[in-house]
Each structure stands twice: as structure tokens, then as C-alpha cells.
Amino acid sequence: MRELALPDEILLSVDKAARYIGGEVNAVIKDKDSVNIRFAMCFPDVYEIGMSNLGIMILYDMFNQRDDVWCERVFSPWPDLDALMRKEHIPLFALESQERLKDFDFLGISLGYEMCYTNVLQVLDLSGIPLISSERGEDDPLVIGGGACTYNPEPLAMFFDLFYIGEGETSYDALFDLYIENQKNGGSRQDFLRKAASVPGIYVPSLYEAAYKEDGTIASFSPLYEDVPSVVEKQVVTDVRHEYHVIHRPVVPFIKATQDRVTLEIMRGCIRGCRFCQAGMIYRPTRQRDVEELKATAKEMLDATGHDEISLSSLSSSDYEALPELVNFLIDEFQDQAVNISLPSLRIDAFALDVMSKVQDVRKSSLTFAPEAGSQRLRDVINKGLTEEVILKGAGEAFRGGWNRVKLYFMLGLPTETEEDMKGIAHLAEKIAEEYYEVPKSERHGKVQVNVSTSFFVPKPFTPFQWAKMCREEDYTQKARIVKSEIRSQLNQKSIHYSWHEPDVTVLEGVLARGDRRLGPVILAAYKKGALFDAWTEMFRYDLWKEAFAETGVDPDFYTLRERTEDEIFPWDFIDAGVTKRFLLREWKQAAEEKVTPNCRAKCSACGARKYGGGVCFESTDPVF
Amino acid sequence: MKVRIRFSKEGPVRFVGHLDTMRCFQKAVRRAKLPAAFSGGYSPHMIMSFASPLGVGVESEGEYFDLELAEELPVEEIKERLDQVMPEGLHVTGVRCVPDGKKGNAMSLVAAADYRVRFRSGKEPEGVLSDLIDRFMAQKQIFITKTTKTGEHQVDIRPFIYEMRAEEDCIFYRLASASANYTRPDTVTDTFLAFVTGREPEPFSYRIRRLEIYADQGTEEAHVFRSLLESGEQV
Incomplete structure (x- = not known):
């Protein structure tokens, strides 16, 4: 039996000790002496969140298929354990071997959202790895970042040795081979990093230098050496049929993870082109997985895990062309085995309602619409194809089908937003409530409940809105107040429930999302002051961040309140994400003109992703245009 | 089935x-x-x-x-x-x-359970364990304070300790475990330690292992304990 890194008295004192013991079904144990590379895969949040991340589980499975690599997992210790580890000087360890991370070759950190940045420092700190990459020695692990936030890795540049930009399937083998070869040849850490910089998708921040203009914007960003590429290419699995890494045996947590189910990824990318959505841009081109393979994988994963639920995962499941076939297969095959089928991100239409009535209890479930903006004008600006007519039609059908609860998601603070757009949120909610009372009383089930939720828009790199300015904290609060008071003056206001997110997190997320290298010291200062688990509302301490900005002399407004000029060099411009800056700029101007752009299947908009040679760009031999 | x-x-x-x-x-x-x-x-x-x-x-x-x-x-x-x-x-x-x-x-069916309690090194009570246990078990009544919804109650757990003996440097227990008389091995051990040392026991002094769970096929006066596996009727 494995020895645990933590003594009983600690495990019995902390909440959910099973977060720290490993040993789950399908966790991989290898002989450490038989491998060349020990890789610790980290999701810098608590276990239940991290274990729900599909990306790290794909890489975990993929790395462990190599005989010369042992990949283990590690997550952020919850503050209760964090305090005990510091007090008792216990170093952070990987779950499988329970051995300290400092002895690993690689520490891979998945960067899913900006608000995890202080948790990255916590993991390094508890591991005894120097926080700043230049202070690490030959014996320290190489710290490599991946995930959505690496599309602007600059705020974290000083903490990471490398970043992997794009989908993991393509370049990790080459990177591992290079590492092993470098070790055999007695090469140094620096030797490896220098060579790694030429592996496609790898960015070694220490090999690049940024210069700034007097106004604070970037004057130039370039490699320090000639053999270091000036552009880093995002990695894409072109052929999802052959190169997609299928997980056969997902790890099954003992404690209930946020996603306590089999996750079946059906598609990468999205054809829609919503202008605020980073995922819809950086994961282009849209690639659909083969339905027969998905059927086989679904069965295999359910068998190997014993989960009683399977969830289809993609950015927009309704756009997966074989969805009816896949869903009907899952219902036929698994429903009598008491397996739940969960279908997030479905567009509400006749098919969706039919399927949903088969897989869930209509009276207990609610319908979700994401109009994102309250008026048609603003929905055109953001290129959200959903119209009021479609929403009301879908809601009407649903109400007649027995549903009486609707969730509506909106964003406040979108570019060009006016007071009318904000009030439009209340008006749309009211129309939906009225639609319910159009249904004959005998067919209704009690009262209707419309839950309106707003978040504040954060412009992200590689989107048409990357040039946009944000608002001040107090302006966001004011916007939420306008929505609230308009909802309160509607006829059916008692049926409408409104909730909104706090704006302080939004402002910080905005700073970090489009930030540059000069934010490193701010993150470090905030961490040293105690900022941790910033993604958790109850733990977020904006006051600490404010102090950190003040002490480091960095002005957050520079990153949020400025509308960028067309020719500004962005910190992330050195990354080739497929979508070109020219396309994004065209879209930014189309937005200003309130003009919509058709989806990728209807018409190619020459975004640049066609160069990868796969996916939706090549789906039709007889294009519509 | x-x-x-x-x-x-x-x-x-x-x-x-x-x-x-x-x-x-x-x-x-x-x-x-x-x-x-x-x-x-x-x-x-x-x-x-x-x-x-x-x-x-x-x-x-x-x-x-x-x-x-x-x-x-x-x-x-x-x-x-x-x-x-x-x-x-x-x-x-x-x-x-x-x-x-x-x-x-x-x-x-649960009526009783066996446990072995092993002291962590350096945390054993001073003295010969079997003697200490004899002294403890020689008490006619052993009161503990139980906190329930209706407040604190003094409960005599002596009748619920069916067996307590030294097994090398461990303690073996058979304790009542039905819903009405469920007796926790840590409660008994803490009470025992407080009795023999005269002090509140240190936390994490020992590790508990449950050995078996029994049904009672006898009577209140004459228990006949059978493990839950043995007491299941063969169908």
C-alpha cells in the first residue's frame, strides 16, 4: 500500500481528506525508476474543480501511454491544508506517488481562467520551487503552462519556463523526446529551453524581450536570439478522427467532483463567431468527431468508470451535425441502465425539447437561453445570431411541453451598449413571462419563473473586441441597477428573478486578460499579501490586489479603460492563433456598424483558420457561397 | 435476489x-x-x-x-x-x-462490533495495559456525557462494553453497536485514557480498526453474536 505524504493528524483535521490521497480507480501507478520523465499535471484550483477539467485528463492519459513518462496529478491545497503545510514545512506532493513535486522533471499547470494566477504561485511556493523562473536551478522542475490563458501568457511570463500554446496532442511527444535527449547528452536547463523554443507551439518567455513606448504601449516584442522563432504557432489537431486523443479509462474521483460524470467531447471549435467569445475564435476551425467513434467511446468510458451520467461537451452542441443520431443512440443504449444523459449548450428548438423531455424530468428542469444582450441591435453588434422571435418561439413550445422555468444569461458592459439595451433585458424577460400566460391555463403547471442573470463583459485576446475598453467598477454597478429597476417595473416582475455578479472581479480579470509582462510583480505582490483562490467569490480580496497595484506602481486603468488603437502591438501578437488580426479588426468594424457575419457553415469569412487544412473549412465540397 | x-x-x-x-x-x-x-x-x-x-x-x-x-x-x-x-x-x-x-x-441486524485500537508510538498509557484495562473494567458504571438534541445526558456505557482486553500493545473491544446503544470505540478509548492517566487524552494518540460486525441471535441476557455474513440466511 502507498504511504501518504500527509500524517493522519493532518488528514483528520482538514476538510475532505480524500482530495489528497490519490488511489482512485484508473489512476496510473508506475515504477518511478523505469521512466525518464516524471510529469506533475496541475490544475491550480481545488481537487473537485480540477478533476472536472477535460484538458488535463486528456493529457494525463496521453502522457501515461508513453512508457518513459509517468504523469501524476496535483491540485491546489485548500486553505485549511495550505496553512498546515506551511506550519509543518510539508512540501506539496503529487497524488499518485505522494512524492514531492520538487523532484519532478516537469510541473505542467493548466491555466483555465485568469483568477487562478495566485494559485499558480501557491503551488510553486508550497513545492519549494522558486516562484521566478530565472531563480530556478538545474534540479528544479521545468514549469510549463497550457490552457486557454496561454493565448496571452504575458502576465505570467516571469513565473513560467515554457508555455504550450494550443491543443496538447501535437507537440508534447517532440518536447519529451527533446528533454530525454538533452539529459542523455548532459545538456543544461538552458540548453533544453533554447532548443524547446523551436518545437511548434512552445513559447519560452525568457528568450523574448519587450520594449515599451512612452505612453506605456508596446514598442517592440522580439526574440533575443536568431534561432528563436518570432512567431509561436498555436497547435491544432487537424484530423480529429486520427489525432484526437481518446481517453479510454478516465480517473474516477472518490469525492464528488463538479463534473461527476463521463465527459464526451463531440466537437472542438464553434462555427458561430460571437464577437465576445474567445473560445469561439481560438479553437477554430470547428472540427466534429466521428459519430461512430463517439458511440464506441461513450460505452467504453461508462464501462471503465461506472459513472451513472454522461455529458456531451462542446461549445455549441446543436451545431454537431450527427447530434440526433448520437443522442438517440445514448438514450436507446443506456437509459434502461439508469444512466443520465446531460446535454448542455443546446439551442432550444423542437429537437432539443423532444430530447430533453426524454432525458429529464420536465417539471424539475429549467430551460436555458443565452441571448447575451437585451436588444436586437446589440445582439447584432456581438454577432449573437439568436433573435427575440426564436427565443419566444422556443419558450412558447417549451411552456406547452410542460416547462415553467427559464434561465436567461446576459452580459452587461458590451461595446456600444446604451441604456435602452440594458432595459431590453427586462423587456425580453417580461415577454417570455407573458408568453407563458398565453398558454391555456389547463396546460400550465403553476407559475412561470424567469431567472435573469448578468455578468460583466471582459474583452479577451484574439477576439474582435480585443480593442474594446471596459468600464469602471461603479459604472458596472450602475448598469446592474438599471436592469434591476426596469425589471421591477414590469407587469410580471414577480415572476422574474434577477441576479448579477460583483464587478470587482470583472475589473481584475480584465486587467489580467489583456495584460503584459509588467503585471508579473503585481500578481506576486498580491499573492504575498495573501490573495488566493481569487475565483472563489467568498475568498476574493480585491483590497489586497488594490494594494498590490499601488505598491508596484502599476495602473490597472491602463489595461481596462483604454480603447486600443488599430495599430497597437498587443502583448499576445507574437502568437499565431489562426484567426488573423486583419480578420479580427474587420469584425471589430462590422460590430461598430451593427452588421452580422454569417457562421462558418453558411459562409467562410476568411478568418485565417483555413490554413490548418481541416474541419469546417473543408467540410463541404459544394460551398453555400 | x-x-x-x-x-x-x-x-x-x-x-x-x-x-x-x-x-x-x-x-x-x-x-x-x-x-x-x-x-x-x-x-x-x-x-x-x-x-x-x-x-x-x-x-x-x-x-x-x-x-x-x-x-x-x-x-x-x-x-x-x-x-x-x-x-x-x-x-x-x-x-x-x-x-x-x-x-x-x-x-x-447490527448488534455489536469488534475493534482493535493501536496506540501511536510514544502515546501508550504508562503501565501494564492489561492491568489498566482490568482496573477500568472493574468499575460498576462508566459515565460519559452525550450531547443530543435535547441537551447533555450522562450515559452509563459500561453495559455496552461487551469485551475489552489487551492484545499485545493494542486494545481489543467488542462494543454494542445497535442504533439504540451504539458505542464509539474512540469514546471508550478516550474515557479509558482519561481514567488511567487522569488527564484529557491527546488527540490522534491511536488508530482504530474495525474487525467485524455482528448480529445478535441470542437474547438480551445471553447474546449469541454471529458475523453479519454468517447470520445471513443461505437462500
Whole structure:
């Protein structure tokens, strides 16, 4: 039996000790002496969140298929354990071997959202790895970042040795081979990093230098050496049929993870082109997985895990062309085995309602619409194809089908937003409530409940809105107040429930999302002051961040309140994400003109992703245009 | 078909709580492709009932749950198939048919349980353990304070300690474990330590291991304890 890194008295004192013991079904144990590379895969949040991340589980499975690599997992210790580890000087360890991370070759950190940045420092700190990459020695692990936030890795540049930009399937083998070869040849850490910089998708921040203009914007960003590429290419699995890494045996947590189910990824990318959505841009081109393979994988994963639920995962499941076939297969095959089928991100239409009535209890479930903006004008600006007519039609059908609860998601603070757009949120909610009372009383089930939720828009790199300015904290609060008071003056206001997110997190997320290298010291200062688990509302301490900005002399407004000029060099411009800056700029101007752009299947908009040679760009031999 | 399953829980998995252990077995039954019976409704669940929750951090050699199956299967096959899909530290050590229906389920049968308490090095009470135990057990009454919804109560646990003896440097207990007289091994041990040392016991001084759970096939006056596996009727 494995020895645990933590003594009983600690495990019995902390909440959910099973977060720290490993040993789950399908966790991989290898002989450490038989491998060349020990890789610790980290999701810098608590276990239940991290274990729900599909990306790290794909890489975990993929790395462990190599005989010369042992990949283990590690997550952020919850503050209760964090305090005990510091007090008792216990170093952070990987779950499988329970051995300290400092002895690993690689520490891979998945960067899913900006608000995890202080948790990255916590993991390094508890591991005894120097926080700043230049202070690490030959014996320290190489710290490599991946995930959505690496599309602007600059705020974290000083903490990471490398970043992997794009989908993991393509370049990790080459990177591992290079590492092993470098070790055999007695090469140094620096030797490896220098060579790694030429592996496609790898960015070694220490090999690049940024210069700034007097106004604070970037004057130039370039490699320090000639053999270091000036552009880093995002990695894409072109052929999802052959190169997609299928997980056969997902790890099954003992404690209930946020996603306590089999996750079946059906598609990468999205054809829609919503202008605020980073995922819809950086994961282009849209690639659909083969339905027969998905059927086989679904069965295999359910068998190997014993989960009683399977969830289809993609950015927009309704756009997966074989969805009816896949869903009907899952219902036929698994429903009598008491397996739940969960279908997030479905567009509400006749098919969706039919399927949903088969897989869930209509009276207990609610319908979700994401109009994102309250008026048609603003929905055109953001290129959200959903119209009021479609929403009301879908809601009407649903109400007649027995549903009486609707969730509506909106964003406040979108570019060009006016007071009318904000009030439009209340008006749309009211129309939906009225639609319910159009249904004959005998067919209704009690009262209707419309839950309106707003978040504040954060412009992200590689989107048409990357040039946009944000608002001040107090302006966001004011916007939420306008929505609230308009909802309160509607006829059916008692049926409408409104909730909104706090704006302080939004402002910080905005700073970090489009930030540059000069934010490193701010993150470090905030961490040293105690900022941790910033993604958790109850733990977020904006006051600490404010102090950190003040002490480091960095002005957050520079990153949020400025509308960028067309020719500004962005910190992330050195990354080739497929979508070109020219396309994004065209879209930014189309937005200003309130003009919509058709989806990728209807018409190619020459975004640049066609160069990868796969996916939706090549789906039709007889294009519509 | 209803079966009673006996399992052990040892090593790191002792930190998996009771509810999560149940979830773990639900998933294991699916992995083993056992023909579990399900309740009806929109969220059907396996018909499974555990004999007695085990505290976090406690190891056991004798845990039990009852499981309803929709089809008949040889018990040996159930044992093999389930044991093969268990994670590290959980082992299926016995399976037996029991009568269908709610009556006579594992939980309602529980009358007593055996435990072994091992002191962590340096935390043993001073003196000869068997002598200390004799002194403790020689008391006519042993009161503890129990906090319930209605307030604090003094409860005499002496009648519920069916057996307490030294086994080398460990303590062996047989304690009453029915719902009305459930007696925790840590409560008894803490009370014992306070009695022999005259001090509040230090936390984490010992580790507990449950050895077996029993039904009582005798009477109040003359107990006849049989393990839950033996007491299941062979069908």
C-alpha cells in the first residue's frame, strides 16, 4: 500500500481528506525508476474543480501511454491544508506517488481562467520551487503552462519556463523526446529551453524581450536570439478522427467532483463567431468527431468508470451535425441502465425539447437561453445570431411541453451598449413571462419563473473586441441597477428573478486578460499579501490586489479603460492563433456598424483558420457561397 | 435476489468518508456489470444499504452492505467480479444471499462490533495495559456525557462494553453497536485514557480498526453474536 505524504493528524483535521490521497480507480501507478520523465499535471484550483477539467485528463492519459513518462496529478491545497503545510514545512506532493513535486522533471499547470494566477504561485511556493523562473536551478522542475490563458501568457511570463500554446496532442511527444535527449547528452536547463523554443507551439518567455513606448504601449516584442522563432504557432489537431486523443479509462474521483460524470467531447471549435467569445475564435476551425467513434467511446468510458451520467461537451452542441443520431443512440443504449444523459449548450428548438423531455424530468428542469444582450441591435453588434422571435418561439413550445422555468444569461458592459439595451433585458424577460400566460391555463403547471442573470463583459485576446475598453467598477454597478429597476417595473416582475455578479472581479480579470509582462510583480505582490483562490467569490480580496497595484506602481486603468488603437502591438501578437488580426479588426468594424457575419457553415469569412487544412473549412465540397 | 457483501477498507482509502464509499461501490457495481436492481422514477438509484457507517480515518476488515440484484448470480461470481474492479485498499471478502425485502437488512441486524485500537508510538498509557484495562473494567458504571438534541445526558456505557482486553500493545473491544446503544470505540478509548492517566487524552494518540460486525441471535441476557455474513440466511 502507498504511504501518504500527509500524517493522519493532518488528514483528520482538514476538510475532505480524500482530495489528497490519490488511489482512485484508473489512476496510473508506475515504477518511478523505469521512466525518464516524471510529469506533475496541475490544475491550480481545488481537487473537485480540477478533476472536472477535460484538458488535463486528456493529457494525463496521453502522457501515461508513453512508457518513459509517468504523469501524476496535483491540485491546489485548500486553505485549511495550505496553512498546515506551511506550519509543518510539508512540501506539496503529487497524488499518485505522494512524492514531492520538487523532484519532478516537469510541473505542467493548466491555466483555465485568469483568477487562478495566485494559485499558480501557491503551488510553486508550497513545492519549494522558486516562484521566478530565472531563480530556478538545474534540479528544479521545468514549469510549463497550457490552457486557454496561454493565448496571452504575458502576465505570467516571469513565473513560467515554457508555455504550450494550443491543443496538447501535437507537440508534447517532440518536447519529451527533446528533454530525454538533452539529459542523455548532459545538456543544461538552458540548453533544453533554447532548443524547446523551436518545437511548434512552445513559447519560452525568457528568450523574448519587450520594449515599451512612452505612453506605456508596446514598442517592440522580439526574440533575443536568431534561432528563436518570432512567431509561436498555436497547435491544432487537424484530423480529429486520427489525432484526437481518446481517453479510454478516465480517473474516477472518490469525492464528488463538479463534473461527476463521463465527459464526451463531440466537437472542438464553434462555427458561430460571437464577437465576445474567445473560445469561439481560438479553437477554430470547428472540427466534429466521428459519430461512430463517439458511440464506441461513450460505452467504453461508462464501462471503465461506472459513472451513472454522461455529458456531451462542446461549445455549441446543436451545431454537431450527427447530434440526433448520437443522442438517440445514448438514450436507446443506456437509459434502461439508469444512466443520465446531460446535454448542455443546446439551442432550444423542437429537437432539443423532444430530447430533453426524454432525458429529464420536465417539471424539475429549467430551460436555458443565452441571448447575451437585451436588444436586437446589440445582439447584432456581438454577432449573437439568436433573435427575440426564436427565443419566444422556443419558450412558447417549451411552456406547452410542460416547462415553467427559464434561465436567461446576459452580459452587461458590451461595446456600444446604451441604456435602452440594458432595459431590453427586462423587456425580453417580461415577454417570455407573458408568453407563458398565453398558454391555456389547463396546460400550465403553476407559475412561470424567469431567472435573469448578468455578468460583466471582459474583452479577451484574439477576439474582435480585443480593442474594446471596459468600464469602471461603479459604472458596472450602475448598469446592474438599471436592469434591476426596469425589471421591477414590469407587469410580471414577480415572476422574474434577477441576479448579477460583483464587478470587482470583472475589473481584475480584465486587467489580467489583456495584460503584459509588467503585471508579473503585481500578481506576486498580491499573492504575498495573501490573495488566493481569487475565483472563489467568498475568498476574493480585491483590497489586497488594490494594494498590490499601488505598491508596484502599476495602473490597472491602463489595461481596462483604454480603447486600443488599430495599430497597437498587443502583448499576445507574437502568437499565431489562426484567426488573423486583419480578420479580427474587420469584425471589430462590422460590430461598430451593427452588421452580422454569417457562421462558418453558411459562409467562410476568411478568418485565417483555413490554413490548418481541416474541419469546417473543408467540410463541404459544394460551398453555400 | 438480495446479497450481503462483506468488504475491507485499508490504507489511504480509510480517508474516504461513508457517503463517498457508498458512491464508490455504486460505480463499482456498474463496472463489474452486476445486474443491479434500480428504484423507479426519474433518478433511479441502486437499492443498496450499508450496515454501519465507518468514521473517516478508520480501517476495517469487516464492513457490510446489502445489494438488490435483478437477476440471480452465483455468489462466488459476484465476489470475484466486484473485487476485480475495486480501487486500492477496498476488497470484497465475502458475498452471501439473504432474504429479499427490507426486513432483516444489514443495518437493522447490527448488534455489536469488534475493534482493535493501536496506540501511536510514544502515546501508550504508562503501565501494564492489561492491568489498566482490568482496573477500568472493574468499575460498576462508566459515565460519559452525550450531547443530543435535547441537551447533555450522562450515559452509563459500561453495559455496552461487551469485551475489552489487551492484545499485545493494542486494545481489543467488542462494543454494542445497535442504533439504540451504539458505542464509539474512540469514546471508550478516550474515557479509558482519561481514567488511567487522569488527564484529557491527546488527540490522534491511536488508530482504530474495525474487525467485524455482528448480529445478535441470542437474547438480551445471553447474546449469541454471529458475523453479519454468517447470520445471513443461505437462500
